Amino acid sequence: MLSYFQARREEIGSFLRQMFREKGAELDHINPLGRDLVERLYRFAIRGKMLRGGLVSLGYAVSPGRPAAEPGSSERAALIGAGAAMELLQSGLLVHDDIMDRDTTRRGRPTIFHQYAERAERDGARDAHHLGEALGICAGDAAFFLAFELLSRLPVPDPQMRRALALCGRELAWVAVAQMQDVSWGASPGAPGEEEVLRLYVYKSGRYTFSLPLALGGVLGQADTRTLGRLERLGECLGILFQIRDDELGLFGDPRELGKPVGSDVREGKKTLFYSYLSRRASAEELERLDSIFGNPQAGDAELVQVRRLLERLGVRRSVRERSEAFLSEARAIIADLPDLAGEARSVLGELLEYALARTS
Numbered sequence: 001m002l003s004y005f006q007a008r009r010e011e012i013g014s015f016l017r018q019m020f021r022e023k024g025a026e027l028d029h030i031n032p033l034g035r036d037l038v039e040r041l042y043r044f045a046i047r048g049k050m051l052r053g054g055l056v057s058l059g060y061a062v063s064p065g066r067p068a069a070e071p072g073s074s075e076r077a078a079l080i081g082a083g084a085a086m087e088l089l090q091s092g093l094l095v096h097d098d099i100m101d102r103d104t105t106r107r108g109r110p111t112i113f114h115q116y117a118e119r120a121e122r123d124g125a126r127d128a129h130h131l132g133e134a135l136g137i138c139a140g141d142a143a144f145f146l147a148f149e150l151l152s153r154l155p156v157p158d159p160q161m162r163r164a165l166a167l168c169g170r171e172l173a174w175v176a177v178a179q180m181q182d183v184s185w186g187a188s189p190g191a192p193g194e195e196e197v198l199r200l201y202v203y204k205s206g207r208y209t210f211s212l213p214l215a216l217g218g219v220l221g222q223a224d225t226r227t228l229g230r231l232e233r234l235g236e237c238l239g240i241l242f243q244i245r246d247d248e249l250g251l252f253g254d255p256r257e258l259g260k261p262v263g264s265d266v267r268e269g270k271k272t273l274f275y276s277y278l279s280r281r282a283s284a285e286e287l288e289r290l291d292s293i294f295g296n297p298q299a300g301d302a303e304l305v306q307v308r309r310l311l312e313r314l315g316v317r318r319s320v321r322e323r324s325e326a327f328l329s330e331a332r333a334i335i336a337d338l339p340d341l342a343g344e345a346r347s348v349l350g351e352l353l354e355y356a357l358a359r360t361s
Contacts, residue, residue: 002355004054004344004348005049005050005051005054005348008050008053008054008057008083009049009050009053009054011080011083012050012053012080012083012084012087013046013050015080015081015083015084016042016045016046016084016087016088017042017046019084019146019150020038020039020041020042023038023146024038024039033135037138037139037142040112040115040139041088041091041112041139041142041143041146043109044091044094044095044106044107044109044112045087045088045090045091047107047108047109048087048090048091048107050083050087051209051352052083052086052087052089052090052209052210052212052213053080053083053084053086053087053213054083055086055210055213055214055217055235056079056082056083056086056213056214056216056217056220057069057079057083057217058214058217058345058348058349059213059214059215059216059217059218059220059221059223059231060075060079060217060218060220060221061217061221061344061345062214062217062218062221062223062227062231062338062345063217063218063220063221063222063223063227064223064224064227065222066221066222066223074155074156075220077155078154078155078156078220079217079220081150081151081153081154081155082150082151082154082164082213082216082217082220083213084150085147085148085150085151085168086147086212086213086216088143088144088146088147088150089143089144089147089168089172089208090208090209091140091143092139092140092141092142092143092144092147093140093175093208094106095111095112095113095136095137095139095140095143096136096137096140097179098111098112098113098114098136099111099113099133099136099137099140100179100183101264101268102268102297103260103264105259105260105261106259106260107259107260108259108260109259111136112136112139112140113132113133113135113136113137113139114132114136115132116131116132116135116136116139117129117131117132117133118132119132120132120135144172147168148165148168148169151164151165151168152165154220156220160219160220160222163219164216164219164220167212167215167216167219168212168216171207171208171211171212172208174203174207174208175203175204175205175207175208177203178200178203178204179204181200181204182200182204182270182271185200185269185270185271186268186269186270186271186295187269187295189291191271191275191276191279191280192271192276193276194273194276194277194323196276197271197272197273197276198240198273200271201239201240201243201244201273202236202239202240204243205239205242205243206235206236206238206239206240206242206243207232207235207236207239209235209238209239209242210234210235210236210238210239210242211231211232211233211234211235211236211239212235213235214231214232214234214235215228215231215232215235217231218231227338230334230337230338233334234331234334234335234349237327237328237330237331237334238331238352238353238356240324240327241324241327241328241331241353241356241357242356244273244320244323244324245324245356245357245359247265247270247272247273247274247320248274248317248320249262249359249360249361250262250263250264250265250266251263251265251266251274251304251307251308251311252308252317253360253361254360257360257361258360258361259361262304263299263301263304266293266294266299266303266304266307267295267296267297267298267299268295268297269294269295273320273323274311274316274317274320275294277314277316277319277320278290278307278310278311278314278316281314281315281316282310282314286310289306290307290310293306293307324357328353328356328357331353332350332353335349335350335353
């Protein structure tokens with residue numbers, strides 16, 4: 001599975017390197033911040049796993065009657081360009097997400113806005129932190145606009161290009177609305193129910209991470225409506241599995257493997273599935289203690305250990321794993337129901353499901 005995505009990653013990485021080289025020269029004519037911007041975005045994007053870019057090719061592989069996407073063909077060029085656009089959308093969302101979450105580390109390096117803030121501080125700028133956030137917002141916006149420019153230039157017939165643009169625009173709007181809910185929940189008391197949390201997972205990350213690139217590949221391969229619907233639901237199941245695992249790693253993971261600190265969801269008061277279950281099982285005394293930990297930016301390792309112990313003792317971690325198994329079973333059934341799925345693509349999707357539950361970063 002990883003070899004499949006590594007091959008797609010190399011294709012997309014090469015494409016992005018050339019694209020950013022050209023964009024750096026173009027934007028440098030506006031001011032030096034332009035070239036600096038594309039260099040930062042390139043370094044940021046290239047450090048990712050680029051799963052989304054690879055998923056575009058998998059979605060294409062499901063489409064019946066699709067032309068062979070041989071190296072050098074227009075079909076292959078379209079898949080690489082669309083995959084690069086997915087990675088740029090992801091970069092923009094992460095840049096903005098880090099600002100909202102006040103995270104200063106991403107993928108083992110300072111986040112984009114924090115890089116700008118550090119430089120502003122070295123340069124003696126007033127209110128360096130705010131300047132870093134403002135420049136980070138601009139950088140995330142630029143990533144979105146560059147992605148849509150790429151999509152508008154895909155070597156495909158105009159009807160397919162318009163469908164691709166509409167699909168991406170719709171999904172990003174859904175992400176924004178779900179993110180608003182996530183941020184609001186983090187600043188509010190109370191715990192949402194299980195179905196509310198799962199709906200957030202689907203629309204905040206699951207669909208744009210998995211449903212969107214799979215469906216985009218299907219659009220490029222001219223898949224029928226039913227196939228596109230199955231791809232989107234498969235993506236939702238994958239997204240939930242990945243998000244639950246993200247939540248688990250954020251509580252129990254190794255920060256050296258994650259490339260960022262653990263416990264940030266606790267300090268930000270994120271309403272995860274772990275939190276939803278825990279709030280319904282803890283005693284009144286335990287809830288009072290938890291209220292002083294969740295949403296507390298100063299919560300340290302000792303408080304995180306308390307949360308971990310409670311999650312284990314009350315069986316929350318086990319229950320979350322059992323919920324994951326249900327989505328894993330549904331995803332397997334969808335894969336089995338895709339008759340036009342080639343052997344390699346079927347194998348990769350199956351391995352991706354297993355990876356969703358076992359990954360450590």
